[in-house]
C-alpha cells in the first residue's frame with residue numbers, strides 16, 4: 001500500500017499538486033486520470049523518489065527497491081547508442097549491482113522477457129529503430145525484469161497500436177493477480193471502467209480516490225476535466241454501454 005499525505009509540489013513557485021492525500025491499495029490496477037498539466041507525472045515521480053515535494057509524505061509499505069517505473073515516452077533519448085537487449089538488462093541492475101557481469105541465467109531471463117513482449121527479434125537493434133509500440137514493450141520488459149511489487153507507468157497506452165495495448169493490459173492484469181500493485185497514468189477516457197478497479201482523479205487538487213464504481217461519475221468527472229465535459233459525457237455513455245454489452 002502507498003500512503004500519500006498532504007503532498008504539495010511546485011515548479012518555480014507554480015503549484016502543481018495541492019494538499020493531495022490518498023491511499024493506493026495493494027494488488028489493484030489503479031488509474032491516475034486528469035487533464036494535461038494536472039500533476040499526474042509529478043505525483044508519480046514523487047512516489048518513485050525522482051522529485052522532492054515541497055511538503056507532505058509518501059509512505060510505501062515494504063522496500064523502495066521494489067518499485068519499477070516507466071516514464072513517458074518523451075523522457076527517453078531514443079538516439080542513445082544502446083541496444084534493446086542492453087536496456088532490458090538494466091532491469092536486473094538492482095539484483096546484479098552495476099559492475100557484476102550477468103550470468104547465463106540472467107541473459108536467459110532477459111531473452112525470455114523480450115520474447116514475452118514479442119520483441120526478441122529486435123534484441124540487438126538500437127532502441128531508436130523500434131516502432132512506438134515496440135519501444136513501450138521494451139520499457140515494460142525492463143520493468144518486469146525488476147521483479148518489483150509496485151509498477152508505476154506514465155501513459156503506457158498513449159499513442160500505441162491496439163495489439164500492444166492489449167498485450168500490456170494483459171501483462172498488468174496478470175501482475176495484479178499475483179498481488180502486485182499497478183499504477184497507470186491514463187489518457188483514453190473510454191477505457192477507464194474496463195481497465196481500472198481503482199481511480200485517482202487529479203487536477204492539481206485531488207478530486208477523488210477510490211474504487212472505480214464509487215468515484216467514476218459525472219460530478220467527479222466535471223471537477224477533474226472542467227470544460228472538456230461534453231467529451232466526457234460521451235465517454236461515460238460509451239463505457240456504460242460497453243459494460244452492458246450494447
Ligand SMILES: Nc1ncnc2c1ncn2[C@@H]1O[C@H](COP(=O)(O)OP(=O)(O)O)[C@@H](O)[C@H]1O
Nearest residue numbers: 011012016034035036037038039040041042043
Ligand atoms: N520540470 C518542470 N519544470 C517546470 N514546470 C514543469 C516541469 N514539469 C512539469 N511542469 C509543469 O507542471 C505542471 C504539471 O505537470 P505534470 O505533472 O507533467 O502534469 P501531467 O502529467 O498531468 O500532464 C504542468 O503545468 C507542467 O507544465
Ligand SMILES: [Mg+2]
Nearest residue numbers: 040041072154
Ligand atoms: Mg504527464
